Amino acid sequence: xxTILVIDDDESLRDTIGVMLEQEGFRVxxxxxxxxxxxxxxxxxxxxxxxxxxxxxxxxxEICKQLRAAQNKTPIIVLSAIGDEVDKVLLxxxxxxxxxxxxxxxxxxxxxxxxxxxxxxxxxxxxxxxGETEVDLQRRSVIRNGEEVRMTPAEYNxxxxxxxxxxxxxxxxxxxxxVWGYDSFPNTRTVDAHVxxxxxxxxxxxxxxxxxxxxxxxxxxxxx
Amino acid sequence: xxTILVIDDDESLRDTIGVMLEQEGFRVxxxxxxxxxxxxxxxxxxxxxxxxxxxxxxxxxEICKQLRAAQNKTPIIVLSAIGDEVDKVLLxxxxxxxxxxxxxxxxxxxxxxxxxxxxxxxxxxxxxxxGETEVDLQRRSVIRNGEEVRMTPAEYNxxxxxxxxxxxxxxxxxxxxxVWGYDSFPNTRTVDAHVxxxxxxxxxxxxxxxxxxxxxxxxxxxxx
DNA sequence: CCGATCCTGTACAATCACTTAACAAAGACA
DNA sequence: TGTCTTTGTTAAGTGATTGTACAGGATCGG
Numbered sequence: 432x433x434t435i436l437v438i439d440d441d442e443s444l445r446d447t448i449g450v451m452l453e454q455e456g457f458r459v460x461x462x463x464x465x466x467x468x469x470x471x472x473x474x475x476x477x478x479x480x481x482x483x484x485x486x487x488x489x490x491x492x493e494i495c496k497q498l499r500a501a502q503n504k505t506p507i508i509v510l511s512a513i514g515d516e517v518d519k520v521l522l523x524x525x526x527x528x529x530x531x532x533x534x535x536x537x538x539x540x541x542x543x544x545x546x547x548x549x550x551x552x553x554x555x556x557x558x559x560x561x562g563e564t565e566v567d568l569q570r571r572s573v574i575r576n577g578e579e580v581r582m583t584p585a586e587y588n589x590x591x592x593x594x595x596x597x598x599x600x601x602x603x604x605x606x607x608x609x610v611w612g613y614d615s616f617p618n619t620r621t622v623d624a625h626v627x628x629x630x631x632x633x634x635x636x637x638x639x640x641x642x643x644x645x646x647x648x649x650x651x652x653x654x655x
Numbered sequence: 656x657x658t659i660l661v662i663d664d665d666e667s668l669r670d671t672i673g674v675m676l677e678q679e680g681f682r683v684x685x686x687x688x689x690x691x692x693x694x695x696x697x698x699x700x701x702x703x704x705x706x707x708x709x710x711x712x713x714x715x716x717e718i719c720k721q722l723r724a725a726q727n728k729t730p731i732i733v734l735s736a737i738g739d740e741v742d743k744v745l746l747x748x749x750x751x752x753x754x755x756x757x758x759x760x761x762x763x764x765x766x767x768x769x770x771x772x773x774x775x776x777x778x779x780x781x782x783x784x785x786g787e788t789e790v791d792l793q794r795r796s797v798i799r800n801g802e803e804v805r806m807t808p809a810e811y812n813x814x815x816x817x818x819x820x821x822x823x824x825x826x827x828x829x830x831x832x833x834v835w836g837y838d839s840f841p842n843t844r845t846v847d848a849h850v851x852x853x854x855x856x857x858x859x860x861x862x863x864x865x866x867x868x869x870x871x872x873x874x875x876x877x878x879x
Numbered sequence: 880c881c882g883a884t885c886c887t888g889t890a891c892a893a894t895c896a897c898t899t900a901a902c903a904a905a906g907a908c909a
Numbered sequence: 910t911g912t913c914t915t916t917g918t919t920a921a922g923t924g925a926t927t928g929t930a931c932a933g934g935a936t937c938g939g
Contacts, residue, residue: 443723447752583885600795604766605773616763620927621887627929647895647926648808649795807896844916845898851918869916871906 433548434458436477438468438494439510440487444533448481451537452544454609456595465489472498472505479548481540482527484511492525499526506547510535560655564633566594573633580632585610589625590633593643593653602650626651656819657772658682660701662692662718663734664711668757672705675761676768678836680812689713693721696729703772705764706751708735719751730771732764783818784879785857785866790818797857804856809834813849814857817867817877826874850875 435457439445442463449459460477462468465486472480472494480498484491491509498505509522509530522530529543560566564575571587573580582590592610593601603619611617630643644652659681663669666687673683684701686692689710696704696718704722708715715733722729733754753767783790788799795811797804806814816834817825827843835841854867868876 585886598794602766602769605769608766608770617886618888620889623927624887624929630928645927646795809897841897842899844900847916848898848918854917871915 433478434460434475435544436460436462436468436472436475436480436505438462438465438472438480438486438491439483440464440485441483448540451541454595455541456591465491465494469494469497473501473503476503477505479506479508479544481508481510481544484509491527492522495522495526508540508543508547563635566590575633582632583628585625586628586632589622590629593629593651594655597653597655600646600649600652606650622651656680656682657702658684658699659768660684660686660692660696660699660704660729662686662689662696662704662710662715663707664688664709665707672764674837675765678838679765689715689718693718696722697727700727701729703730703732703768705732705734705768708733715751732767732771734759785814785818786859786879788857790814799857806856809849810852810856813846814853817853817875818879821877821879824870824873824876830874846875 435452437445437448437452437459438461439448440463445461445463449461452459460471460475462471465488468480468482468486469489471477480494482491482494486494489497491511495507495509498507506528507526509527510533511530512533528547531540531543564573564580566573573582573587573590588610589606592606603622606622607617607619626643626645630640634640634642642654644654646652659676661669661672661676661683663672664687669685669687673685676683684695684699686695689712692704692706692710693713695701704718706715706718710718713721715735719731719733722731730752733751734757735754736757752771755764755767783792788797788804790797792815797806797811797814812834813830816830827846830846831841831843835845850867850869854864858864858866866878868878870876
């Protein structure tokens with residue numbers, strides 16, 4: 432699992448980002464000021480750091496500089512408020528990898544995080560398992576008995592959600608919210624249709640589900 | 656049981672939401688204006704607050720700010736009318752946890768409530784005990800002698816109700832109201848039928864009930 | 880614009896759970 | 910003890926939920 436450090440003095444925003452990242456399967460570290468943030472970045476070595484530009488004690492620019500001065504290569508995404516005078520080029524020169532202007536959308540931030548993680552560590556393949564099949568998050572591939580299983584986007588997202596929430600019954604509403612997002616509300620039966628497809632592709636015996644278990648009257652439960 | 660505070664000046668909407676939440680097993684508190692709502696939030700400390708953005712006296716934004724200023728961490732869902740100028744990020748920054756645009760569907764609101772409650776208190780596997788069997792609320796599983804006992808929705812809900820009201824005689828009407836809800840009116844004998852099933856599944860000796868005791872002429876009493 | 884692919888919703892069948900009726904057993908009470 | 914009431918228990922009918930195939934529609938790439 433990859434770790435992301437969030438350094439921001441705005442507690443609610445920090446938590447919002449934190450929760451979002453946890454839902455996406457990252458481990459999250461939080462820091463409320465520049466100094467403790469820098470310290471955590473140096474000692475814990477997260478896979479990525481999200482740093483607010485304006486910070487008490489030590490601002491985002493300084494954190495970038497000091498991290499790089501310490502030969503630390505942790506990728507950094509800088510957050511800047513809409514009114515801030517931001518010099519893109521300067522930021523990138525001092526070691527930031529990307530920057531995002533507040534307010535930003537959930538998808539925007541996630542996309543940039545993924546983009547950076549992908550280009551920074553293409554070699555680390557975090558593998559998740561469903562019985563005898565392997566899921567490679569970096570390559571977005573599912574391999575079963577040595578052969579790649581083709582997954583449509585919805586199927587893949589649903590699978591990842593199951594993998595990240597094992598053992599626990601998940602209602603169709605929870606699944607719709609997390610996989611389809613807050614802003615679209617398809618029929619709950621759509622979930623069933625996609626579960627059927629996952630079973631067809633990943634269950635050894637589709638007649639006896641061992642991984643995608645239905646909990647009658649509630650929803651579904653995933654067992655690795 | 657989790658408590659939800661609803662602050663809205665539209666009485667019919669307030670009641671609609673209130674009834675819905677009660678049906679879903681929440682305890683509900685209602686407030687018709689911002690000031691009394693804030694007061695209740697501070698004194699009673701509900702598990703979650705649903706706050707209308709437009710309110711007489713003290714609007715939703717102010718309530719969020721003042722709650723957070725008082726170090727109160729109650730999760731807040733903000734309701735906004737469709738025409739309102741809403742700045743998503745601003746709302747989240749001042750301490751709201753989510754927002755819903757009116758008109759909204761029952762399912763939508765419930766899904767968000769559940770999502771928030773889940774992420775506020777995750778990971779805590781609260782185990783309840785019935786003799787030598789364990790009930791895991793998070794996983795919705797009942798384990799006896801190391802083996803999972805299959806529970807239908809009605810059985811499970813009834814069991815949870817007993818667990819939450821131990822030692823006390825519960826009439827069939829109380830049970831029907833709490834477990835089946837205000838809007839369904841089954842025969843009181845239905846309760847008996849389900850108690851039988853609980854005994855079959857959870858009593859060491861079904862002939863000598865030690866946990867699900869009948870109180871003749873009254874109802875049932877649960878002993879952990 | 881077309882074709883391919885995927886998503887969504889619907890229809891119908893299969894399965895499961897809930898409810899209730901019926902009768903047996905146990906308790907209350909004179 | 911006899912009788913009436915309450916509860917235990919089972920099984921069948923009924924309604925609800927889920928499995929699954931399929932079709933219309935959206936989306937994307939050329």
